[in-house]
Amino acid sequence: MNKGKDKAGGFSKLNKQQKTAWVQEHGLSDDTDLNKFLSSYQHINTDVQKILDGFSENTLANFPMPFGVAPHFIINNEEYVVPMVIEESSVVAAASNAAKFWKTRGGIKAEVLSTIKLGHVHFFWNGPKEKILLFFEVKKEELESDCEDFTAKMKSRGGGILSMNLIDMTEEKSGYYKIEMKFETCDSMGANFINTVLEKIAAKWKFFIQNAPNFLGKEKEIDIVLCILSNYTPECIVRVEVGCPIQDLGKFSNSISAEIFAQKFYRAVLIAKLDPYRATTHNKGIFNGVDAVVLATGNDFRAVEACGHTYAVSDGQYRGLSSCTMDNGQFKFFMDLPLALGTIGGLTNLHPLAKLSLKILQNPNATKLMEIVASVGLMQNFAALKSLVTTGIQQGHMRMHLSNILNQLQATEKEFAAAMEHFAHKLVSFSNVREYLNHLRKIGLRN
Ligand code: MEV
16 A cells, blocks of 8 residues: 555545555554455455445445345235335334234225326526527427437336426526426336436527527527436325224223224324424334335435425425324324335346345335335334334333343343343343343353
8 A cells, every 4th residue: 555645536546455455544543454344244245246336436345234024014905025124123123013913904005196207407598488488388399309219218118208398487586497397217216217318308408599590699598507307206106094993903002992092193193293393203203114115125215205305394394294084983094105216227126135125025016116115104103103102112112222232242042031021111221231231140140
């Protein structure tokens, strides 16, 4: 390693060993042997490692996350075992418990309401707005037909451009317009397709404006600022729902009856509709489930989250995404969620575990995957609210937390059982558990 090279200039050109050595030299304050440490986080199959390295830049190793499954999901009368990637304890268990609860109460009903994706060409132009609006209408067909070579394949799969409109944004800012395009991208998430079409449309639009015979002087000037899909897809929506007669909800912890449970649950959902502070945590719980499946199937969880949060604030106040009704003795818990997902293209076919996840899900198409992902979100939310309005969230959480601490402290089976009993009604903290284990070890209870 070149000792004198103390800036990150040309860093990206170094090979993995050189990058590791560079970080060893510049980024570590202790004497950890980084190369040795990271070598156990390389895939044993070098071909697979090459694929993983290719997903990002400056990769040194892999960052393992738990890959688990939540069984018991009945969605539209079909049973699924759902793969989930998440680092938070209790999430997978909660999803699967909630799914099991609803398995004997008719399962989850899911329906994709629409699958439209959006993209925009944002630009500035100065002149009479009627002139440009009319000109766009005249040129619209030509703009679209100019992309035909590129859109033909998507068209043959049943997708392509659905519509194209010029939207006047001049009330927001003088001179600001956007071309809004709607797309059907079938089983792909569609980001590359949409962005390519938008860039082609923008180039042609610029050409048309610059060469428009009745546009004069400044009217021939257009500033195309950016062409990009929108991750907000309020017309790419799935509806998921569970329900049963209130008395069929059964009995809950702390002797809570079905009626009391339903009432408290209804109010918990209502509170998330009314209070943005609660709504944020409520929706975070939904995304615990959603993100975990989105990640496991190689989809873009940042896009899905961004979209969900924008949707949650669509009437001007941030609100809980799920809803609950109790009409005529019938309990109904449901949610409409915007989700732009793919089952072909991108990471879905490249990441070996994403491929496996889709296989475990019986190779769904994109709409089926939307139904599965939203179902997990709804179940996650049901599980969290069920705990919150009955035992409180900490009981279940703390058991998992305790078990993580015990594993970390390499507790034996006997110590594990003793600690579980000891901490059933006591405060779990790392230092408390360590102290208790030390005590057990002192009195000789280990094996
Ligand atoms: C924790 O990750 C998620 C919850 O806080 C969600 C909720 O409060 O609804 C339990």
